[in-house]
Amino acid sequence: MKTSTFEKGIPMLPRLGLCLAALLGALAVAGGCGIYSQGAEGDRCNPLRSSDECNSGLHCSGYPIGISASYPITYCPENYCCPATVTASDNPYCQAGCNGGAAAICAADDGDAAACAFASCAANAADPSSCSLDAGTGDDAAVPEAGGASTSD
Amino acid sequence: MERSMYMRTRCGWTLGLASVLLVEGVALAQPAPAPAGSATPAASASEAATPATTPSSVPAAPTAPPPAPAAPTPSAAPAPEPSPFAPRVPPADGPPPGASAPEPASEPFAYGDFTWLNGTNRQHKALLDSPLFTGSLLLDVNYTQSKAHPIDDTVVGSTALSRDNELTLAFMGFGGDFHYEHARARLMTQFGIRSELVPRNDFSSFRGQFDLQDAFRYLSEAYGGYHWDALHGINLDGGIFMSYVGLFSYDNFENWMYLPSFTSDNTPWFFNGLRLQVFTSDKLKIEPWLINGWQTYGTFNEMPGFGYQILWRPVEVFSVLSNGYLGWDNQDAPGQFRFHSDNSAELRYYQDTSNHIFTKAAFSITGDIGGEQGDGVTVFGGQTQPQSMEGKYTCQNQTVSPTVRPCDANFLSWMIYNRFWFFDDHFAFTMGGGMMHNPSRYLVLDPTGNASPIPQPGSIQGIQYIAPSNPYWTAAGSQFDAYDYEAGIQYMPVEQVTYDLEFNHRQASVPYFAGHGGVTSPDGYITTSTPTGWRADLTKGDTRIIAALLVRF
Numbered sequence: 001m002k003t004s005t006f007e008k009g010i011p012m013l014p015r016l017g018l019c020l021a022a023l024l025g026a027l028a029v030a031g032g033c034g035i036y037s038q039g040a041e042g043d044r045c046n047p048l049r050s051s052d053e054c055n056s057g058l059h060c061s062g063y064p065i066g067i068s069a070s071y072p073i074t075y076c077p078e079n080y081c082c083p084a085t086v087t088a089s090d091n092p093y094c095q096a097g098c099n100g101g102a103a104a105i106c107a108a109d110d111g112d113a114a115a116c117a118f119a120s121c122a123a124n125a126a127d128p129s130s131c132s133l134d135a136g137t138g139d140d141a142a143v144p145e146a147g148g149a150s151t152s153d
Numbered sequence: 154m155e156r157s158m159y160m161r162t163r164c165g166w167t168l169g170l171a172s173v174l175l176v177e178g179v180a181l182a183q184p185a186p187a188p189a190g191s192a193t194p195a196a197s198a199s200e201a202a203t204p205a206t207t208p209s210s211v212p213a214a215p216t217a218p219p220p221a222p223a224a225p226t227p228s229a230a231p232a233p234e235p236s237p238f239a240p241r242v243p244p245a246d247g248p249p250p251g252a253s254a255p256e257p258a259s260e261p262f263a264y265g266d267f268t269w270l271n272g273t274n275r276q277h278k279a280l281l282d283s284p285l286f287t288g289s290l291l292l293d294v295n296y297t298q299s300k301a302h303p304i305d306d307t308v309v310g311s312t313a314l315s316r317d318n319e320l321t322l323a324f325m326g327f328g329g330d331f332h333y334e335h336a337r338a339r340l341m342t343q344f345g346i347r348s349e350l351v352p353r354n355d356f357s358s359f360r361g362q363f364d365l366q367d368a369f370r371y372l373s374e375a376y377g378g379y380h381w382d383a384l385h386g387i388n389l390d391g392g393i394f395m396s397y398v399g400l401f402s403y404d405n406f407e408n409w410m411y412l413p414s415f416t417s418d419n420t421p422w423f424f425n426g427l428r429l430q431v432f433t434s435d436k437l438k439i440e441p442w443l444i445n446g447w448q449t450y451g452t453f454n455e456m457p458g459f460g461y462q463i464l465w466r467p468v469e470v471f472s473v474l475s476n477g478y479l480g481w482d483n484q485d486a487p488g489q490f491r492f493h494s495d496n497s498a499e500l501r502y503y504q505d506t507s508n509h510i511f512t513k514a515a516f517s518i519t520g521d522i523g524g525e526q527g528d529g530v531t532v533f534g535g536q537t538q539p540q541s542m543e544g545k546y547t548c549q550n551q552t553v554s555p556t557v558r559p560c561d562a563n564f565l566s567w568m569i570y571n572r573f574w575f576f577d578d579h580f581a582f583t584m585g586g587g588m589m590h591n592p593s594r595y596l597v598l599d600p601t602g603n604a605s606p607i608p609q610p611g612s613i614q615g616i617q618y619i620a621p622s623n624p625y626w627t628a629a630g631s632q633f634d635a636y637d638y639e640a641g642i643q644y645m646p647v648e649q650v651t652y653d654l655e656f657n658h659r660q661a662s663v664p665y666f667a668g669h670g671g672v673t674s675p676d677g678y679i680t681t682s683t684p685t686g687w688r689a690d691l692t693k694g695d696t697r698i699i700a701a702l703l704v705r706f
Contacts, residue, residue: 044670046304077686105686
């Protein structure tokens, strides 16, 4: 025979209800109110979603598939939330080569001379935007193929 | 050279087995087992302190003591049910009148109520108990909400969490303890996501054939052995058994928090081999191991792994646990050994069972130190490099230049937790955290998908394996530092059920956790082609809210 004031104070069913309510409330706060905030400039995005998940004024850009087909970024193998015009952004992920993307393409496919040349230029230039894009376009990198490696640290 | 290696290999296993036989020989010199139906006290003793084999006790925690008698302490805990291995009334043909019967050895850790300990079952009786079999059922369902909200619903860097924004059956296992006279065995199956999450970290299974991961992934514990009535009990078991390196239990039902800190999450959950449990008193257990390796199904190189556990509980309010390991756990590096020392202390510094609002308070502290030595790495004093230096430095035993010399490989970590119990132990609030330092990343849990350093299934059926597009860098000399902090509440309406809700933040010195872009493909599905050069999205921090429902019979 237990003598818990807690048990005396709150019968079983209401207690269970309280517990479930607390759990659901927490989940609602976590999921519904959004503990996460994505869609800012330079954030990764899903180009194949039915709707653009980027914040107002931004588009899912980069590797030209899905939504991003209208907002390609040269030598970029991923997709990021960026302004429609890359020159309107200072975010490195919204620039040609998307902050190491060209190097990743080159590492994965050293036969892509244009991406390798751009990556080499971007790595050494004081202003990567000054590197020429003439040697290729983002579409050159759009070969759906796995392999290679890139740095991440 | 080959002959030398061969001899060393044979010596490793031979010495290990000889040690076991030596102890066994001493045990065999003890009095013969009691007749059927009258299990001796010593039997219960050893069983009791054995993880999860305790019939009477709560099946479960390898370090878990048997249910504590309520009497010795002011605890409100109900008295444990009698154990089938507990001392029984002497038979009618017992000692003649006037002769003094031998005093039965006291049952290890049965003098107090240790259900407050982190990593120990809080139940006071096993519901599915019988003279020959004590059944057990474990269920663990969780929901994780990561702030990064990865598009592939995959979180990285834990053996407890796997998916984001989904209800996940993390673990479902059934089985139990078999016990008859002095024979003993335990089987606990393992279904759910942890049957993938944990075996994937064992690279020894890539050596040779017959797919060790698939063969064993659905068994979390599977061992059998023999019990001797020597000292306060001696057990010799062989098979897959739980590890308590890092204090927390593999069964989340027994833990103060659902997601353990790095010190526990990144250290072994199981071992495969032999263990000898020696209960020298009712307060001390000494347990040497002869195992295949550091949480491995198979063996790297030629030598087995050696280890031990020492569990000392001098009084009910204090417990000390120490684990040690020595092994050779890296592919193609027979000259590189690993050592590890894991040490925990737990103290219950407050208990007032007359106070039904605030009933108990306790804390745990754990510190680990380990390292690897040989074949190009050293424990301390070597070099570490950022990934930008990849290919521009060399790890070797002899120092030639600042970038051609041994590389650091060590593991330094700690974690501390504090827990308050309220409302007759129906609620508990826990907070804690820790840090880890692991150059060469040999204990870092590798990211998965296209960030995995090893090939991953290239199709839904997993019948093709492809190289990841962006393998995580785990080379010798790589750098890794991380910390975490967390707080959570647990609601425990009955002894068999726990509701858990907690907040956790982890931070690393290098990109490691899954970012919003995930680690799989542009839209998160493995069926979507990955562009050439596509990089997995790894970030330096992750914030999570975790909810879990844990049930245990």
